[in-house]
Amino acid sequence: MFGFLKKKKTETKAEPIAELTAEEKEELQEQAERFSITIKELEAIDPKQVAELAKTYEQLGLVKAQLGQMDEAIGSLEQSLDYKLTIGDGYKKLMSLYNAKRAEAARNGDDAGIDKYMGKMDDMRQIAKKVTITG
Template sequence: MFGFLKKKDKKAKVEEVVEPTLTEEEKQTLNNQIQDLTKQIEAADPEEKEAMAKLYEQLGLAYAQLDDTDQAIKALETSLDYKLTIKDGYKKLMSLYNAKRAEAARNGDDAGIDYYMNKMDDMRQIAKKVTISG
């Protein structure tokens, strides 16, 4: 009758989240997109902060789709160097930092845990700055 009085099943099933894998065609499309974005970045005026931020964000998101975490982090951090924002790139970067932190925890890497926790703290500060100034 009252669900909260029932004994909880200690053997509750944990569902594993399986990321869909990309087809070879999708991977090739992303690689082509990365090449195109890289050319656009090389040709762009670095003084155009907004445009550079957007290009690097797109580049980072493409790398993330290919599971190239280190390149994704590098591009997304560069995007934020050009312009602080809390759009898709920010959200993806936060999730990549969190995944790296979890990996460090699994490996017993205390320095890695601290590093990525600090990175996540930096991201929260960016969110505060953008929210206050916006």
């Protein structure tokens, strides 16, 4: 009857991922290698440098995500949160990656994958609560 009372349908489209040039990929690969070396050095010298290790793992994960290496990115970002709980860029990217993995599992009809990544996203929300309360 009254069109202005109806909810408008909004389309949600995935944000297009910009293609990287060969030079950009090479630079990101070099950054990832430097972060990996820094992590090894920190762990060998003093694995108790928690904040620095967390930051370096986060940076490595963000670079891996830019390179499209999603599983490696997830591993690095999870490792970062193992060292130190934060809700910064790494947290946001990890939540985004989990959501992408959940969506992929849904497209493939993989109920176990959906449950796995929904559980991981729930864990992330708990981290946000914990950091917010104690922060």
